[in-house]
Amino acid sequence: MSEINNDFIPFAKPLISEEEEQAVLRIMRSGWLTTGSETLAFEKEFSSFVSAPFAFAVNSATSGLHLALEAAGVGQGDTVITSPYTFASTAAVVHHLGAKVVFCDTEVESFNIDPQKLAEILKTTKHCKAVIPVHVGGLPCKMNEIVSLAHQYGCTVIEDAAHAFPVTYNGKYIGTIGDIGVYSFYATKTITTGEGGMVVTASEKIAKRIKTMRLHGIDRDVWNRYTSKGATWYYEVLDAGFKYNLPDILSAIGRVQLKKANDFKTQRTAIAEAYNSAFSAIKGCLLPPGNSAEDHAWHLYSLRILHEAKLSRDELIEALTNAGIGTSVHFIPLHLMPFYAKTYHYKPDDFPNAVKHFNSVVSLPIWHGMNNNQVHRIIETIQTLLQ
Numbered sequence: 488m489s490e491i492n493n494d495f496i497p498f499a500k501p502l503i504s505e506e507e508e509q510a511v512l513r514i515m516r517s518g519w520l521t522t523g524s525e526t527l528a529f530e531k532e533f534s535s536f537v538s539a540p541f542a543f544a545v546n547s548a549t550s551g552l553h554l555a556l557e558a559a560g561v562g563q564g565d566t567v568i569t570s571p572y573t574f575a576s577t578a579a580v581v582h583h584l585g586a587k588v589v590f591c592d593t594e595v596e597s598f599n600i601d602p603q604k605l606a607e608i609l610k611t612t613k614h615c616k617a618v619i620p621v622h623v624g625g626l627p628c629k630m631n632e633i634v635s636l637a638h639q640y641g642c643t644v645i646e647d648a649a650h651a652f653p654v655t656y657n658g659k660y661i662g663t664i665g666d667i668g669v670y671s672f673y674a675t676k677t678i679t680t681g682e683g684g685m686v687v688t689a690s691e692k693i694a695k696r697i698k699t700m701r702l703h704g705i706d707r708d709v710w711n712r713y714t715s716k717g718a719t720w721y722y723e724v725l726d727a728g729f730k731y732n733l734p735d736i737l738s739a740i741g742r743v744q745l746k747k748a749n750d751f752k753t754q755r756t757a758i759a760e761a762y763n764s765a766f767s768a769i770k771g772c773l774l775p776p777g778n779s780a781e782d783h784a785w786h787l788y789s790l791r792i793l794h795e796a797k798l799s800r801d802e803l804i805e806a807l808t809n810a811g812i813g814t815s816v817h818f819i820p821l822h823l824m825p826f827y828a829k830t831y832h833y834k835p836d837d838f839p840n841a842v843k844h845f846n847s848v849v850s851l852p853i854w855h856g857m858n859n860n861q862v863h864r865i866i867e868t869i870q871t872l873l874q
């Protein structure tokens with residue numbers, strides 16, 4: 488039987504306090520558990536936080552990306568460009584709509600889509616309806632170039648901001664720079680509702696479509712049907728919609744977490760700065776991309792382990808596991824996955840930068856709530872292993 492290490496530092500851990508517990512209890516005792524006034528309040532507070540005219544709470548970022556693409560008019564015969572350096576959801580939702588994915592490699596220096604390569608791909612891609620930049624780990628993509636290129640070709644820009652809340656880019660929140668932005672509140676994310684997400688947009692047309700398709704294609708809120716004074720039993724189904732709403736129990740957690748989002752970010756930034764200053768002295772380690780620790784949401788701290796390092800990336804992960812430190816790898820590029828390799832006949836070296844990043848990267852624990860002892864133990868363990 489393997490020994491249980493009580494000092495184990497998990498790769499990720501949510502920070503939930505009595506305030507979130509009380510908020511959930513309040514909803515459980517209110518008589519209304521599913522989407523209602525609490526979710527409306529969460530949407531209002533979130534839209535004001537990021538300064539987006541419209542915000543819709545959804546039950547995951549995956550649902551949010553699906554709704555965003557649908558609202559952008561993506562369908563059979565269309566193509567959507569994104570990077571292979573992402574999670575399964577970003578590309579899977581394109582397939583759900585009968586469209587095709589075209590991958591575009593990342594930059595050499597970062598895990599984000601390369602605008603120069605995007606320009607080349609846009610020139611030759613037929614029926615391209617949307618571009619999905621993914622802000623990997625919380626580092627903003629080069630949005631000015633991406634938006635201007637995509638709009639030149641009539642494409643909607645849908646930001647996959649699953650990792651990127653809260654962080655600004657040229658004074659605007661990531662998620663509000665493209666046409667639609669999608670955030671994730673999954674258990675490991677920078678604020679969490681367990682499962683959940685938010686879709687934001689400034690377009691009234693897109694907002695109307697997302698609102699309708701989020702809940703069965705019905706033209707009015709179910710909540711209004713049952714609670715408003717003038718409510719009637721009548722409703723109309725305008726399209727074959729989805730069931731992607733966020734219940735009030737989860738929105739209650741989200742409202743409390745939202746209030747703490749900036750404080751959480753400050754804590755993660757301090758951990759990133761401590762890691763950066765310790766690891767910059769180690770030969771064979773490349774720090775996470777980005778110019779300044781401030782310009783990053785720090786959902787992930789992804790260290791790159793180069794060939795000249797004392798241990799390989801895989802050996803380091805094994806040694807850290809043995810030392811009671813959880814890690815992960817972000818990402819295994821999607822073109823290496825059986826489904827995409829088979830469907831599109833992609834070969835590993837079609838996206839060399841993505842593969843190079845994947846082979847070198849290890850994500851270290853970086854969660855708000857980690858204490859100084861834990862941070863120092865991780866730093867000292869890595870120094871001992873690699874120096």
Ligand SMILES: Cc1ncc(COP(=O)(O)O)c(C=O)c1O
Pocket residue numbers: 546547548549550573574576577621647649650670671672673683684
């Ligand atoms: C880049 C990216 N996009 C989208 C998602 C999907 O998020 P969710 O789990 O909220 O559906 C994830 C999940 O981790 C992700 O990493």
